[in-house]
Amino acid sequence: MGTLKEIEILVPGKLHAATLARLEALFQVHQCRAGFVADLDEAVRRNIRGIATMAGIDRAGMDALPALEMIANFGVGYDAVDIASAVEKGLMVSHTPNVLNEEVADTAMGLLINTVRELPAAEAHLRAGKWVNNGPYPLTGATLQGRTMGIYGLGRIGKAIAKRALAFGLNIAYFGRTKQNVDFDYYSDLVSLARAVDTLMIVAPGTAETANSVNAEVMQALGADGVIINIGRGSVIDEPALIAALSDGTIRAAGLDVFADEPHVPDALLALPNAVLLPHVGSASLACRDAMGNLVVDNLVGWFEAKTPKTPVPEMG
Numbered sequence: 001m002g003t004l005k006e007i008e009i010l011v012p013g014k015l016h017a018a019t020l021a022r023l024e025a026l027f028q029v030h031q032c033r034a035g036f037v038a039d040l041d042e043a044v045r046r047n048i049r050g051i052a053t054m055a056g057i058d059r060a061g062m063d064a065l066p067a068l069e070m071i072a073n074f075g076v077g078y079d080a081v082d083i084a085s086a087v088e089k090g091l092m093v094s095h096t097p098n099v100l101n102e103e104v105a106d107t108a109m110g111l112l113i114n115t116v117r118e119l120p121a122a123e124a125h126l127r128a129g130k131w132v133n134n135g136p137y138p139l140t141g142a143t144l145q146g147r148t149m150g151i152y153g154l155g156r157i158g159k160a161i162a163k164r165a166l167a168f169g170l171n172i173a174y175f176g177r178t179k180q181n182v183d184f185d186y187y188s189d190l191v192s193l194a195r196a197v198d199t200l201m202i203v204a205p206g207t208a209e210t211a212n213s214v215n216a217e218v219m220q221a222l223g224a225d226g227v228i229i230n231i232g233r234g235s236v237i238d239e240p241a242l243i244a245a246l247s248d249g250t251i252r253a254a255g256l257d258v259f260a261d262e263p264h265v266p267d268a269l270l271a272l273p274n275a276v277l278l279p280h281v282g283s284a285s286l287a288c289r290d291a292m293g294n295l296v297v298d299n300l301v302g303w304f305e306a307k308t309p310k311t312p313v314p315e316m317g
């Protein structure tokens with residue numbers, strides 16, 4: 001059996017610097033632009049056995065790497081990896097669950113409070129000199145107090161958000177494909193959940209099933225005091241329907257960390273004063289990214305030393 005240093009790993013696109021450094025210390029690492037795997041020299045491509053990626057990989061990328069065994073995804077959501085092709089080709093795929101739960105849940109609560117209490121707009125008011133010249137920032141029409149949060153996706157991160165929301169005095173309900181053994185009210189469809197709550201917290205993965213599932217009907221059911229927070233995936237929301245619902249008062253406000261076509265955010269969303277927008281920073285602290293990156297490397301080491309990565313995706317069985 002060879003050593004790890006003989007194993008060639010490809011990093012398509014950007015990777016957290018500390019993770020790249022640890023990979024380079026252990027393996028032979030090649031890099032290329034995201035989506036341009038096939039442009040690498042054939043002499044490099046044919047020896048690549050593993051991938052570490054934040055950007056994901058498509059079928060063409062996998063087809064270009066005949067010796068590929070393992071894809072280590074940097075992130076818990078692996079919608080950018082063509083999982084059906086990976087399964088068909090017998091590739092191992094891993095991701096980074098749990099190590100980011102608390103960080104992402106903190107971001108979700110910050111985004112919720114910013115959205116309901118308009119803190120970014122209040123700060124902009126101060127910085128623009130309006131506090132001195134015009135007086136205090138207007139009272140917010142909404143309050144966090146008395147809200148009921150409907151969690152769409154009560155998984156690892158959803159439960160960490162629920163813990164925080166309870167401490168803030170919120171009521172909690174949830175929707176998912178399966179009823180869980182928890183004390184929160186369960187709704188077996190999204191419209192019924194939206195009707196029962198005024199705050200929809202989206203923390204579901206981006207899949208074919210969840211795509212555009214938060215649609216005009218769900219927004220209508222949420223109602224005029226409704227607030228939508230999306231910390232899951234942009235594809236889960238019907239973005240044009242959201243823009244319409246925010247514009248015509250169907251719902252009150254939205255806080256979004258994720259978008260349908262990142263990093264592009266529609267001008268119509270940018271123009272809306274009742275949308276709080278973040279550039280996908282849910283897990284974006286150095287400490288959290290270090291932990292995620294270490295798990296990426298541990299997964300590759302686990303595979304190449306013993307065929308046992310720590311955290312394979314559920315499709316691996």
Ligand code: NAP
Pocket residue numbers: 076077078097098100104152153154155156157158175176177178179203204205206207209210231232233257258280281282283284
């Ligand atoms: P998880 O533990 O697998 O939880 C996902 C939840 O979504 C589960 O409770 C699942 O419940 C529900 N779900 C999945 N498919 C569904 C469907 N078709 N309909 C209804 N509910 C469905 O995952 P996690 O670790 O909490 O991560 C959740 C997602 O957060 C990730 O996939 C990722 O996209 C996103 N994320 C975003 C950031 C960020 O920076 N913004 C950071 C980390 C993660 P059932 O199985 O009962 O349906």
